[in-house]
Amino acid sequence: MANPRGTGRPRDPRIEADAHAAVRALLVEGGYAAVTGAAVAxxxxxxxxxxxxxxxxxxxxxxxxxxxxxxxxxxxxxADLPTDLAGVVRGARDALCTPVAAAALPGLLAEIGTFPDLHAAMLQRFAGVFTALDDRLRVAVAAGEAHPEARADDLLRLVIGAVIAGLLLTPGALDDGWVDRLTGTLVRSLRS
Amino acid sequence: MANPRGTGRPRDPRIEADAHAAVRALLVEGGYAAVTGAAVAxxxxxxxxxxxxxxxxxxxxxxxxxxxxxxxxxxxxxADLPTDLAGVVRGARDALCTPVAAAALPGLLAEIGTFPDLHAAMLQRFAGVFTALDDRLRVAVAAGEAHPEARADDLLRLVIGAVIAGLLLTPGALDDGWVDRLTGTLVRSLRS
Amino acid sequence: MANPRGTGRPRDPRIEADAHAAVRALLVEGGYAAVTGAAVAxxxxxxxxxxxxxxxxxxxxxxxxxxxxxxxxxxxxxADLPTDLAGVVRGARDALCTPVAAAALPGLLAEIGTFPDLHAAMLQRFAGVFTALDDRLRVAVAAGEAHPEARADDLLRLVIGAVIAGLLLTPGALDDGWVDRLTGTLVRSLRS
Amino acid sequence: MANPRGTGRPRDPRIEADAHAAVRALLVEGGYAAVTGAAVAxxxxxxxxxxxxxxxxxxxxxxxxxxxxxxxxxxxxxADLPTDLAGVVRGARDALCTPVAAAALPGLLAEIGTFPDLHAAMLQRFAGVFTALDDRLRVAVAAGEAHPEARADDLLRLVIGAVIAGLLLTPGALDDGWVDRLTGTLVRSLRS
DNA sequence: CACTAATCGAGACGGTACGTCGCGTCTTGTG
DNA sequence: CACAAGACGCGACGTACCGTCTCGATTAGTG
Structure with missing residues (x-):
C-alpha cells in the first residue's frame, strides 16, 4: 500500500495525526455512527x-x-499479587472506558465480523499485558500464591470480559469499588 | 405501537413469526450485515x-x-454450589453461542449506542437468572459456602462478560473445559 | 357498485357531501398533491x-x-352574437379559474391517461354548452353573422384551450380585458 | 447544482444523454407513470x-x-401571413404531439404545482417563437394585414391552448384539416 | 323478534416509488 | 507519486401513498 520506492510525492505526515484526532472528536461528539468517511475527511x-x-x-x-x-x-x-492484579484490572478498565474507547468499542467489535484482520490487531494490543501477566503468574505459582493450573489467558479474558460487559451493559458501574471487588475475586480464585 | 383498543384490522400474527424466522435464517446464512429490511421482508x-x-x-x-x-x-x-454455578456458566454460554446469537450479538451490542431502549430490553433477558442466582447465593452464604460480601450482579456480569469476550475475541475457546475452569474459578472466588 | 336491492344498512348520505367539501378544502390549502385518501377521509x-x-x-x-x-x-x-360569445368565454373562465378548479385541473388532466373514464366525464360537463353554442352558431349563420363553415366544436375547443393554457402557463392573465380581447377575436374570426 | 470551479472529477457526459434517452423510451413505452427514478437509472x-x-x-x-x-x-x-401562421400552428402541433411529448405533457403540466421552477422552464421554450411572432405581427400591422391591437401573446396562447386542449381532450383531432381551419380562424381574427 | 345484509370506524395488508445517505473507487487538475 | 475535489456504482434506509382487506359494531329492512 505504501510507496515501496522513495519515488513520487511523499505523503503529508500531518494527515495521519489529523485523521486520528478527527476520529476521536467525532466519536466523542456523535458516537460511532458519526464517524463517516466524509465527516472524518x-x-x-x-x-x-x-x-x-x-x-x-x-x-x-x-x-x-x-x-x-x-x-x-x-x-x-x-509488588504483592493483589496489588499487581489490581493494576491489571484498573489498567484494563482505564484503557477501555475512555470516552473515546467506550464510543468506539461496540462498533469496532461488531466490525470484526466484516474485517477479520481487525480481530488480530485488537488482540495484539493485549499481547504485552498477556506476557507480563503470564510471567507474573509463574512467579506467583512458584511462591505458592497461585495454584499451578492457573492460566494467564483465562485470567486476562476474565478481566477484559468483565470490563466489556460492564461497558456495554452497565456503564457507570465500573468504579473503584468494582476494581477492588474484582481484584479480590481474582485473588481468591487463584488460591489453591 | 400496538393497537390499544381492539379496533381496526388485527395484525396478521404470522408476520411476526415469519419475520423472526427470516431474521434467524439470514443471520446464520449471511451474518448481521445480511439482515436487511428488504431481505427480511x-x-x-x-x-x-x-x-x-x-x-x-x-x-x-x-x-x-x-x-x-x-x-x-x-x-x-x-444441588451443590459448584453444580449450580456450572449450570449458570453453561447456560449462559449455550444461550449466547448459538449460531444465531453469535451472529447477532456483536451487531446488536453495537446498536445499543443508537437505540438506548435496546439496552434495557437486553438486560431484561437476564432478570430471572439474576434473581435466581441472587437467591442461590444467599443460601450459599447461609451455608457457609460463600463469603458474605458476594454479589450476584458481579458474579453474573463476570459470567456474561467472559462469554461475550470469548465470543468476540476468541471464538471456539468456549468448550466444556472452559466451562469447568470458569466454574472452578468462580467457586474458589466465593470462598471466604 | 351501489346496492341494487334495498337490503343492508343504507349509506350515510352525509359522507358524499363531507368528502366533496374535504376535497375542495384540501385543494385550496395544499393543492392537488394534498388530496390524499387518508387526508380526505x-x-x-x-x-x-x-x-x-x-x-x-x-x-x-x-x-x-x-x-x-x-x-x-x-x-x-x-342577444347579439358578441354578447353571447362573451358569455361563453367569461363562463368558461369563471368555471375553470375557481381556486378549487385551478388547483384540481392540472392533476385531473394528467390522470386522464390512467383513468380513461374520467375523460368522458370531463367532456360531459361541456355537452350542454356545446349544444347551446351549436344552436346559437346556426342562428348566427342564418343571420349572416358567421360564415357557414364555422364549427361549434372548434370554437369551444378554442375557448377551453385558451382558458386552460392561460391557467397552466400564465395564471393571472385571464382578466376581463382578456375576455374582451378573446371575444373580439372570436367574433372577427367568424366573419365570412 | 453544477460544479462552479473545474475541480473534482468531472461528470460523465454520457449519463445526461443516456438519461434523456431512457426517459424518452420509457415515456413512449409506458407513459408518464413508467418514468420512475429506478427505471430511468x-x-x-x-x-x-x-x-x-x-x-x-x-x-x-x-x-x-x-x-x-x-x-x-x-x-x-x-411569406404571406396565412402561410406564416400556418407554420406556427403546424409547428406547435408537431412539437407537442410527438409521442414523447404527448405522453409527458399532462404529467409535466401537473407537476408545475409542485415545482414552480418548471413553469418558467417550460415557458422559456416558447420565448423565441414569441419574439418571432411578435416581429411578424408588427410587419403585418404595418402592411395593413392585421389590426393594430393584435397581440402576439394572445395569439400564441391561443395556438398553444388549442393544441393542449386538443391533446388532452380530443386526441387525434389535430390533423391537417384542423391546422387549416385554425389558421383560417386566426387570419380572419386578425383582420381589422 | 330474530335474521340478513350492507355500511360504519379503524387500521393493517402488499406493493411500489420516493429522495437521502454511506461506502469504497475512480477521474480530473494541480503541485 | 500525493493531494483536493467530487462524481461514480452500489445498495440500504425509513416514509408515504395507493387501493384492498379484515375486523367488531351498527343499522336498516325481511321472514
Missing part, C-alpha cells in the same frame, strides 16, 4: 481518497485512532 | 412497511428474533 | 373504505367535488 | 444518485428530455 481537512490511501477501511482507522499503541499496564513485578 | 413474504409497523427499527426485530424470551437456566436449587 | 370524518365504496379511485372523487354538475353558461339566445 | 445504466446529482427532481429531467432546447418554428418572414 472534512474534519481532518483532507479528503476521503487520502484516508483510503492509508487505511483499507474506516474501522481500521478508527482502531488506530482509538488504540494508537499497545496497552502499557506496567505490572510492577515485585 | 422478502424472506418473510411481506413488506418493509409491515415490519416498521411492528418494530421501531431493525435491531429491535433482531433482538426479538434472537432472544424471544427470558433465558431459562433453571438453577436447580438444592 | 380524516377531513371528512370518515374512512378510506367509505370513500372507495363510492368512487372507483380518488380522481373520480376529485372530479365530482370540483365539477359537481354540468356547466351552466345560459347562452341568452337572442 | 436502470435503463440509462446508472443509478438514482447520479440522476439526483443532476436534476432536483424527476420532472425536471423529464422536461429536459422531452424539450431539449427551444422550439424552432422558423417563421419564414417574408
Amino acid at each position: 472534512a474534519r481532518a481537512g483532507t479528503t476521503k481518497a487520502a484516508l483510503y490511501r492509508r487505511w483499507p477501511a474506516l474501522p481500521h482507522l478508527v482502531h488506530e485512532a482509538v488504540f494508537p499503541g499497545e496497552l502499557a499496564l506496567d505490572l510492577s513485578l515485585g | 422478502a424472506r418473510a413474504g411481506t413488506t418493509k412497511a409491515a415490519l416498521y409497523r411492528r418494530w421501531p427499527a431493525l435491531p429491535h426485530l433482531v433482538h426479538e428474533a434472537v432472544f424471544p424470551g427470558e433465558l431459562a437456566l433453571d438453577l436447580s436449587l438444592g | 380524516a377531513r371528512a370524518g370518515t374512512t378510506k373504505a367509505a370513500l372507495y365504496r363510492r368512487w372507483p379511485a380518488l380522481p373520480h372523487l376529485v372530479h365530482e367535488a370540483v365539477f359537481p354538475g354540468e356547466l351552466a353558461l345560459d347562452l341568452s339566445l337572442g | 436502470a435503463r440509462a445504466g446508472t443509478t438514482k444518485a447520479a440522476l439526483y446529482r443532476r436534476w432536483p427532481a424527476l420532472p425536471h429531467l423529464v422536461h429536459e428530455a422531452v424539450f431539449p432546447g427551444e422550439l424552432a418554428l422558423d417563421l419564414s418572414l417574408g
